[in-house]
Structures are given as structure tokens and as C-alpha cells.
Amino acid sequence: MPTITIDNRQVEVDNGATILDAAAKLGIEIPTMCFLKGYKPSTSCMVCVVKVNGSDNLVPACGTIAEEGMRVESDSEEVHQARKAALELLLSDHVGDCIGPCQAACPARMNIPLMIRQIAAGKLGDAIATVKKDIALAAVLGRICPKPCEQACRRTVFDEPVSICLLKRYVADLDLQSANPYSPACKPGRDKRVAIVGAGPAGLAAAYYLQIDGYSCTIFDDHEKPGGMLQYAVGEQQLPRDLLDNEIALVRKLGAGFQGTTRIGTTLTMEDLRRDFDAVFVAIGKLELGDAESMGLQTGPNGIAINNRTYETNLPGVFAGGGTVRKRRLAVRAVADGKEAAVAIGQYLSGRPVTGPPIAFNTRIGKLKDGEIEVFMAGVAKGNRVTPSPEGSGFSTRQARDEAARCMHCDCRKPQSCKLRQYARQYRAKPSRYKGQRRSFVQQLQHPDIIYEPGKCINCGLCIQIASQAREPLGLTFIGRGFDVRVAVPFDHSIAEGLKHAANQCVEACPTGALAFKGKNGSTGSPSRANSRDRPQNKHES
Ligand code: SF4
Ligand code: SF4
Ligand code: SF4
Ligand code: FES
Structure with missing residues (x-):
């Protein structure tokens, strides 16, 4: 029973255990892509690398047996950079759009x-x-x-x-x-209050998402009715007011209060709001002369000055978004600002670091x-x-x-569970670092439930092992050589013929969106049963 040290912590493991097993015993998380417990390691992705006994050569934790006295580094800058490079290499040969x-x-x-x-x-x-x-x-x-x-x-x-x-x-x-x-379920009340200044699209959206998150909002506006520019600047023909009022009523239904004919800076001051509320979101649309100064807010070339990721202003606990921080005022951008600012305000109010919404990783x-x-x-x-x-x-x-029926469904069907996307984000991998000539986009749709996209395959071979264990008559195999090696069904047969029993298991094991459920019933990531429009089986590898 060897004892090894990982990141200065000792652990005893069974004979034959790997460094990955030892790390798991210590609760140390090492990223893995091509490895799955119960299957033979292919050690092809090198995302799990660690440094052993100070050697210059990093080794894959999933395929390296723990030996007595080993000293392992799993969290150094060097290891981090090597994992990032391994991910960038995988991305250099990757053809897919995480989102459409x-x-x-x-x-x-x-x-x-x-x-x-x-x-x-x-x-x-x-x-x-x-x-x-x-x-x-x-x-x-x-x-x-x-x-x-x-x-x-x-x-x-x-x-x-x-x-x-x-x-x-x-x-x-x-x-x-x-x-x-539709009225989404709101989290239980958190006993924190947010003042929203301005009942236009940004303010209404912030109120909507903050109420869902359990925060109690009051929206102030100098007009009598909520809606801001939607109420007072867009033509009735383009936007019928009963429709606007009905949609605003859905925001109010979540519990948001509204106080009209109240101008912040005159009727009420920013000090009043900061005293009576736990946070303030300023979304007053186009700034008029003196607006920002009357609230004690600094301005920049585009309006109220904010941190672009967190929507924080110069005043602690005061956030701003929508047309009031931008030169180009678009309602859709304002609604997006309200949603994103709500995330940052939630972080602030719950005492977490205020970082704004997470930045997603997307290949294109x-x-x-x-x-x-x-x-x-x-x-x-x-x-x-x-x-x-x-x-x-x-x-x-x-x-x-x-x-x-005209949509081509350009998005990946595994954006939430794809390990490549998850680790690329975590390690800040840059898809362009090793990019060369990309291979062609191919989609195989012959199987009733699953899609196979070879351009997203990392050649881990897990599906091949699974199909073989499931005694698939045809199964899957590697074809080609070197850089061109690909997973395919032998003798040019279709994926439907290769995976008659093990398709679901292969999708679940596949670390990327290479094998994914079609999601044709409108769901994501589960086998489809109901069906609306099944595509004919006519996409073949070119
Ligand atoms: S397989 Fe992963 S990285 Fe590739 S497009 Fe899909 S979600 Fe993005
Ligand atoms: S075809 Fe569909 S998925 Fe593709 S870009 Fe257009 S709307 Fe988006
Ligand atoms: S298709 Fe097979 S070999 Fe390719 S990434 Fe998915 S499980 Fe691995
Ligand atoms: S080499 Fe270890 S998970 Fe891929």
C-alpha cells in the first residue's frame, strides 16, 4: 500500500491505484476528459497532467500508478499551463458552435x-x-x-x-x-430591498430577475406610468399600450412595487434610497444635464460610468445599466443589462464577490x-x-x-455538460492558439435519437469500448491514421447500424458534444421520445 504526497498532503492508496485515484481520496479535483472509471485509460487528452518528483515531464494522472514516496504537484502554474495547452490543442481541431x-x-x-x-x-x-x-x-x-x-x-x-x-x-x-x-417561481424572500430608479426596459428587467431571486424591489419613476421610453416614446401602432401594460403587470405580479411621479434628485435623494434600501439600480435612460451629479454619480463618455462587467458605479451598492450607461440605446440591450445587473446585485447582497454574470466559453x-x-x-x-x-x-x-421548420439548429446539443467547454472556460483556453486549417463540418443524423459530429470528437475511444462491451454487432472503431484518425462504424455503415443498443450509454460517456441526443422534442440532453419534425436520414460524412 504505497503512500504518496499530492500538493503537500499525504495519502495511502491500494496497490495499483493511480494518481487520479489518490487525488480523489484527498478530495483534490483533477480535470479528466478521455478517462471514465471502469474503462481502460487511453491517456489521449493529457488534460489530467500532473508533475511528479520535480521531473520536467508531466504525466497523465489517470494512467500513472501511484508509487511509494511519489511527490505530486497538481495545482502549480506549470501544471495549469500544460492543461491549458492540452485543451487548446483539442480545440485547434474542433468544429462546432457551442451556441448558435x-x-x-x-x-x-x-x-x-x-x-x-x-x-x-x-x-x-x-x-x-x-x-x-x-x-x-x-x-x-x-x-x-x-x-x-x-x-x-x-x-x-x-x-x-x-x-x-x-x-x-x-x-x-x-x-x-x-x-x-407564465409566472416563474420566486425564491423565498431574502429580506433585502432594492430600489430601482427608472421603470424602462432595464429597470423592469432588473426587477423581474431580482424578484425571482428573492429580492424585494421598488421601482421609482418620474412619470405616472411604468414603461419609460416604451410607454412614452414608441408609437402605439408599433407597441400597443395594453400589451405593454399587460407585460409590465407580470413583473408587478412577482411582487415588484412601483412609485410613479417620483424624481430621484428632487422628490427623493440618492441618500434616502441608500439609507432605506440595501442596493440601488439606476436605469433612467438618456441622461439629462445634472441627472448624474444630483445622484452623486460619476459620468464617462457614454453616460454614467460603470464597471462593464459588474454594472457597479462609483458609489458602493449603487449599480447602473441600460440607456443611462450607453451611447446606443437599444431596448434589447437594456433588458439584457437589467438581467445581468440583477446577477451582480444578487452577488453584492449575498456577500459574494461581485464579478457579474459568468463569462461563457464558446467555440465558433x-x-x-x-x-x-x-x-x-x-x-x-x-x-x-x-x-x-x-x-x-x-x-x-x-x-x-x-x-x-426552417431553423438548421446550429447549436451544440451538449453545451451544459460538455467537459471541453467547461474546462476551456475554467483554464481560459484560447481556441485560436494552435488553429490551422479546420476540417469540414459533418453531421450524422441517421440514428433516431442521437447525432454524431466527428468534428467535436477528441478520440477518447470511450464509445468504442462501450459499444464493444455491449456486444454491438458492428460497433465503432478508429479509422484513418495520425492526425486524421476518426471514430466511425466499420465498413462505412451508419451510426444507427453501429449503435443499436449502446447509443444512450455512449452519449452519456462522450465528454463532448460529438455524440449527443437530438433533443428534437424540445428538450436538451435526454433521449427524445415525443417528436415533432424528425429530419430525414440524409446527412453523411463527406
Ligand atoms: S462539443 Fe463542447 S466545445 Fe464543442 S461545440 Fe459542443 S459544447 Fe462547444
Ligand atoms: S438557422 Fe436556427 S440555429 Fe441557426 S442561426 Fe438561424 S435561427 Fe439560429
Ligand atoms: S465520439 Fe467517442 S471517441 Fe469521440 S469524444 Fe465521444 S466518446 Fe470519445
Ligand atoms: S489523459 Fe487522463 S483524462 Fe485524458
Whole structure:
């Protein structure tokens, strides 16, 4: 029974145990990608490297047996850099978009492809929850958003962008008209109060997400009614006021209070708010002369000066966002600011470090190569954009489903559980560090439940081992040589033929989105049962 030291802590392990086993016994977390307990280590990813006995050569913890007296470093800068480089090497040969180009372009980062799958599956309750997770005023934005998502939509390469904004409006309108519009569960009250100055899109969104998080908000505005520029600057035809009022009522329903005809700086002072509330969010839209000074806030070239990640101003506990901190005032950016500031305010109020929302790691395919749009389009509805009539109206259910069928689902289906994405974020890996010529995008859709995307495979071989243990008649194997080695079904058979029994197990073991559930019932990451629009089995490796 050898005893080894990891990061100056001793541990005794069974004969034959690895450094990874020893670390686990000490509660030290070592990242792993190609290793899975119960399977033969392939030691191919080198993400688990550690330094042993001061040697210059780092070794994989998953495949190195612990020997008496070993001294292991698992947390030094050198180890950290080696893991980062290992991740960057994996990313250099990786073809995928963690999130769709549409979502990446949306200032609020709404999960557009998921919403579209939910619409296609007729799961409108799920679709409105998806929308409102990021866009508190969905019916409003469904009418006035300048649609940066549609400008970025990959479908444009083929013909016209998916009508994302009208799909969102369809979901939001049906919800607003229903007997019981969507109202998310709020966490239990936390006994902390937030004053929100300004009842425009940023202030309303901040109130929405803070109330959900258990904070009690009061919104102050110098106008009589809430809504800010939505109420007082946008035309009635573009944004009917009853619709605006109904959507604002949903924010109030979560418990947010409203006090109109109250100007901060005259009726009430910033000192009053800071004394009576635990935090303040300033979202007064366009600054007028003297506004910032009357509240004791510093300004910069774009408005009130803030920390761009945390929305903190020069006054402790006072945050600012929306048009009041930006030159370009967009309602969707304001709604996004409200959501993000709510995260930072929550961190501040709960005594955690104020870092703002986490920064996600996203790989991107970027510009498509010749022939790749056809791969994306395989099985997707070919027609032009569906246009509602009369102009300016919304989609019918039929139209919404037809338009939803035009989406190519560019996003990865494992963004939450992909270890490559998780570690790339943790180790701040840069996908461009070793980038060369990228391989072509390929998607295999022949299996009824799962997708295989070889461009996301890290060649860990776990699926090959699993298929073999499950006695799959064909199973999977490595084909090709050197840098071109790939996992495939022998004799050019399809993934459906290769994985007749072990598909679910392979998806669960696959450390990336290379093998993933289709999520065609509008869910993410589980085997699909209900089905709305199954793509034909016609995408093949080129
Ligand atoms: S496999 Fe992981 S890193 Fe690759 S696109 Fe999917 S989530 Fe992103
Ligand atoms: S085709 Fe769908 S997933 Fe792809 S960018 Fe457009 S809306 Fe997003
Ligand atoms: S497809 Fe197989 S070999 Fe490739 S990463 Fe997934 S489990 Fe590993
Ligand atoms: S080499 Fe150890 S997890 Fe990949």
C-alpha cells in the first residue's frame, strides 16, 4: 500500500491505484476528459497532467500508478499551463458552435434554437420559459427589437434568415393572451430591498430577475406610468399600450412595487434610497444635464460610468445599466443589462464577490466552407421565410410551425455538460492558439435519437469500448491514421447500424458534444421520445 504526497498532503492508496485515484481520496479535483472509471485509460487528452518528483515531464494522472514516496504537484502554474495547452490543442481541431450564431448575436443571449425546437414540438409552455429566462419583456421585444439575431442567422447563407423575432412574439403573445400567463417561481424572500430608479426596459428587467431571486424591489419613476421610453416614446401602432401594460403587470405580479411621479434628485435623494434600501439600480435612460451629479454619480463618455462587467458605479451598492450607461440605446440591450445587473446585485447582497454574470466559453465554426451549408440544410424545410398577413401581424400556429421548420439548429446539443467547454472556460483556453486549417463540418443524423459530429470528437475511444462491451454487432472503431484518425462504424455503415443498443450509454460517456441526443422534442440532453419534425436520414460524412 504505497503512500504518496499530492500538493503537500499525504495519502495511502491500494496497490495499483493511480494518481487520479489518490487525488480523489484527498478530495483534490483533477480535470479528466478521455478517462471514465471502469474503462481502460487511453491517456489521449493529457488534460489530467500532473508533475511528479520535480521531473520536467508531466504525466497523465489517470494512467500513472501511484508509487511509494511519489511527490505530486497538481495545482502549480506549470501544471495549469500544460492543461491549458492540452485543451487548446483539442480545440485547434474542433468544429462546432457551442451556441448558435443567432444566440451569440442576441444581446440577451436568448437560447433561440431551443425555443424553436420547443415551438416545433408544440411545447409552448417550455418555449415561453426559455424566452423569459433571458428576455423579461418578450411580447414587447417581439415588436420593437432591431433583430441582431436575424442578421447573424446562418440560414442567410442559404436564403433568408429564420424569422426569430416573430417566433418569439408568437410564443409571448399566446402566453399573454392565456388565462394563466407564465409566472416563474420566486425564491423565498431574502429580506433585502432594492430600489430601482427608472421603470424602462432595464429597470423592469432588473426587477423581474431580482424578484425571482428573492429580492424585494421598488421601482421609482418620474412619470405616472411604468414603461419609460416604451410607454412614452414608441408609437402605439408599433407597441400597443395594453400589451405593454399587460407585460409590465407580470413583473408587478412577482411582487415588484412601483412609485410613479417620483424624481430621484428632487422628490427623493440618492441618500434616502441608500439609507432605506440595501442596493440601488439606476436605469433612467438618456441622461439629462445634472441627472448624474444630483445622484452623486460619476459620468464617462457614454453616460454614467460603470464597471462593464459588474454594472457597479462609483458609489458602493449603487449599480447602473441600460440607456443611462450607453451611447446606443437599444431596448434589447437594456433588458439584457437589467438581467445581468440583477446577477451582480444578487452577488453584492449575498456577500459574494461581485464579478457579474459568468463569462461563457464558446467555440465558433465561423465562415462556412463550400458545401457546408448543404450539410446544415439537410432535412430542413427549404421554403422562403413565412410572412404573416396583414403586414405587422403575428404568426398563426401553422405559420409558426412552418417557420420553425426552417431553423438548421446550429447549436451544440451538449453545451451544459460538455467537459471541453467547461474546462476551456475554467483554464481560459484560447481556441485560436494552435488553429490551422479546420476540417469540414459533418453531421450524422441517421440514428433516431442521437447525432454524431466527428468534428467535436477528441478520440477518447470511450464509445468504442462501450459499444464493444455491449456486444454491438458492428460497433465503432478508429479509422484513418495520425492526425486524421476518426471514430466511425466499420465498413462505412451508419451510426444507427453501429449503435443499436449502446447509443444512450455512449452519449452519456462522450465528454463532448460529438455524440449527443437530438433533443428534437424540445428538450436538451435526454433521449427524445415525443417528436415533432424528425429530419430525414440524409446527412453523411463527406
Ligand atoms: S462539443 Fe463542447 S466545445 Fe464543442 S461545440 Fe459542443 S459544447 Fe462547444
Ligand atoms: S438557422 Fe436556427 S440555429 Fe441557426 S442561426 Fe438561424 S435561427 Fe439560429
Ligand atoms: S465520439 Fe467517442 S471517441 Fe469521440 S469524444 Fe465521444 S466518446 Fe470519445
Ligand atoms: S489523459 Fe487522463 S483524462 Fe485524458
